[in-house]
Amino acid sequence: MSVLSEILHDLVQKKSSNGAELLEKHPTTKKGENYLGTLTSLTLKYKNHNNTNEIVHIVIKEEPEVSADMLETIRSMDLFGTEQQILSDILPKIELLTNTKIGPKIHYLAPKPPIIIMEDLTQLGFKNRNKKIGLNTNEVNLVLEKLADFHAGTILLEEQ
Structure with a gap:
């Protein structure tokens, strides 16, 4: 069993003693779109402790598949x-201070091997945009609002 399989098994065990079924697995981004990590979207189905079917959508971020030299550079920066x-x-902390959701819910973190398992924000309507096309005015305004919330939250956090 791979490290990732063990992590997913442990994650599901907290919610279900019956295990989980993998419904879907696909790359979250196209090759080359995310330079500092490999993102994979998973959809899992499991029975919770009340024996009710639940579906969870997650994104797994792992180290990128790059040359050994590039990987060493990335690791040296502790990104x-x-x-x-x-x-x-x-x-x-910022979300609590500003009462605004800014990032994904985190399900699991590990430093070695570096893995982040997080909520799949596409389920909330977020989309990865083509960076060559860019954002429209409404999308830019939404990004600026979230950036303003983040900025205000960092100031409030610093004042504490």
């Missing part, structure tokens, strides 16, 4: 560690 700290510690 996964920084992202994990922001997602697990800083963003939840």
Whole structure:
């Protein structure tokens, strides 16, 4: 059983003693769109402790599939560690202070091998945009509103 399979097994065991069925697995982004990690979307079905079927949509972020030199450079910058700290510690505090959802719910973090298992935000209507096409005015305004919430939250967090 791979490390990822063990992690998913443990994650599901917290919600169900019956295991889970993998309904769907696909790359979250096209090759080359996310330089610092490999993103995979999974849809799992399981029976909860009340014996009711539940479906969970998650995204798994792992180290990118790059050359050994590039991987060493990425590891030396501790980018996964920084992202994990922001997602697990800083963003939840900012969301609490601003009463605004800014990032995904985190289900699991591991430093070695570096893995982040998080909520799949496409289920809330978010979409990955083609960076060559860009965003329309409404989308830019939504991004700026979230950025303003984040900025205000960092100031409130700093004042505490």
